Each structure stands twice: as structure tokens, then as C-alpha cells.
Amino acid sequence: MILTFYSDSHEELFNIMMGSISDSDRSLLKVYKIDQGASDGIYRSEGWGDMMTKKLELIIETLDQSNAPDRLLYSDCDVRFYGEVFPQVSALLDRSGFDILFQADSPVAVCMGFFIVKNSEAVLRFFKVCHHILSKGGFISDQEVANLLLGSSNLKAGLLGAEFFSIWRSIGCRVWDPSIPLGPIPDGILVHHASWVKGSKDKIDLIKRVQNLVEAQR
Numbered sequence: 297m298i299l300t301f302y303s304d305s306h307e308e309l310f311n312i313m314m315g316s317i318s319d320s321d322r323s324l325l326k327v328y329k330i331d332q333g334a335s336d337g338i339y340r341s342e343g344w345g346d347m348m349t350k351k352l353e354l355i356i357e358t359l360d361q362s363n364a365p366d367r368l369l370y371s372d373c374d375v376r377f378y379g380e381v382f383p384q385v386s387a388l389l390d391r392s393g394f395d396i397l398f399q400a401d402s403p404v405a406v407c408m409g410f411f412i413v414k415n416s417e418a419v420l421r422f423f424k425v426c427h428h429i430l431s432k433g434g435f436i437s438d439q440e441v442a443n444l445l446l447g448s449s450n451l452k453a454g455l456l457g458a459e460f461f462s463i464w465r466s467i468g469c470r471v472w473d474p475s476i477p478l479g480p481i482p483d484g485i486l487v488h489h490a491s492w493v494k495g496s497k498d499k500i501d502l503i504k505r506v507q508n509l510v511e512a513q514r
Contacts (some may be wrong), residue, residue: 297325297369298326299325299370300327300328308500309373310373313373313377316376317381318377320383321377328354330347330354345433345435348430348436348437349438352427355423359413359423367389370413371409371489374490376507394453396451396454397412399489400456401462406439407489408437409439418450425445426441460487461489462488463490474501478505488506490502
């Protein structure tokens with residue numbers, strides 16, 4: 297199964313994502329639209345933590361149902377797919393021996409915006425603990441909590457490679473805006489996640505710029 301969600305502020309990004317998904321991946325897709333409440337959808341803005349709590353609830357609900365999938369690919373909606381993604385990332389998970397593979401958010405940090413898991417009690421427990429900590433306050437991001445917990449968790453977790461692209465791989469770990477040149481884009485990317493960008497407008501701009509470069513490389 298592939299799981300995603302979106303809210304009003306990210307509807308155009310969601311539509312871009314849907315336009316990029318292969319027919320086979322689309323057949324595995326479960327989509328939720330959520331009420332973004334007080335949030336404007338911008339990272340770490342007011343209400344962001346509430347949206348991330350809802351996201352974790354969707355993940356837990358999916359993994360904990362009676363007919364739960366044996367593996368789950370979660371993707372934020374600010375993602376563009378290039379080709380059939382699920383079979384390839386699923387094969388990577390099998391070969392890795394890990395319980396979960398995350399997109400890298402830096403050379404050492406995991407990104408909670410794109411990952412694949414083998415469903416198990418240990419994986420479900422990890423997300424339940426993330427949800428418990430985030431819902432208590434003190435943290436505003438599920439990603440902060442996940443990176444904190446993984447350091448002391450028995451969960452076997454790894455990072456996906458550069459074919460699961462984010463702009464930090466080209467410009468370093470800083471927030472991108474349209475004044476910053478893109479830098480090199482790896483050949484053969486499977487996914488571009490518009491992380492390290494604030495606001496839907498700049499995310500859409502970046503996705504289109506990366507798409508133009510990828511198509512020029514082919």
C-alpha cells in the first residue's frame with residue numbers, strides 16, 4: 297500500500313503528485329484529505345504539530361487494522377514520482393534487511409516525509425511512541441521525534457539513496473528559495489521530494505525546475 301494525505305494548502309502539490317504516479321502505483325494508493333485547522337501548511341508554523349499528529353494517526357490506523365498491508369510506503373504529497381516506485385523501493389527494503397527505510401534528510405538524519413516499512417509489532421510500536429510524544433507537546437515535528445527515538449530504538453532503520461532526491465543533496469542542508477541555483481541533479485532519480493523548501497508556491501516552483509532538468513538529462 298502507498299499512503300498519502302493532503303489539505304487545502306497542498307491541493308495543487310497533491311495534484312502534481314497524482315499526475316506523476318504510474319498506474320500500478322496508483323492502484324496501491326490510499327489518500328486522505330484532512331482539515332488543516334489553524335495551520336497554513338508551512339513547516340513549523342502554528343498548527344503544524346497538530347497536522348503531524350494527524351498524519352501519525354493515519355499511519356498507525358493503517359498498520360493496525362485487521363487487513364493491514366505487510367508493507368507500507370508513506371509519501372508526503374509534495375513529491376513527484378518518476379516511473380514505478382513501489383516495486384523498486386520494496387525490493388530495496390527486502391535486500392536491506394531493515395525494518396524501515398527512510399529518505400535521507402541529511403547525511404545522517406531520516407525524513408518522515410517518505411519511507412517504506414515492513415509491518416510488524418516493533419514498527420507499529422515505534423509510530424505509537426512517536427505519536428504519544430508528539431501529542432504531549434514539547435515537539436512540533438514528527439521528524440524531530442523520530443530522529444530522537446531511532447537513536448535508542450531496537451528498530452532496524454536505514455536511509456534510501458540519492459535516487460530518492462531532495463534538494464539538500466545539491467545545495468547542502470539549507471532552505472531553498474527561487475534565488476538559489478539548483479546545482480547538480482543525480483541521474484536516474486525515482487522520487488523528488490520538495491523538502492527543505494517552505495511554502496507551497498516555492499515547492500511547486502522547485503518541483504517544476506527539477507523536472508525540467510531531469511527531462512533534459514534523458
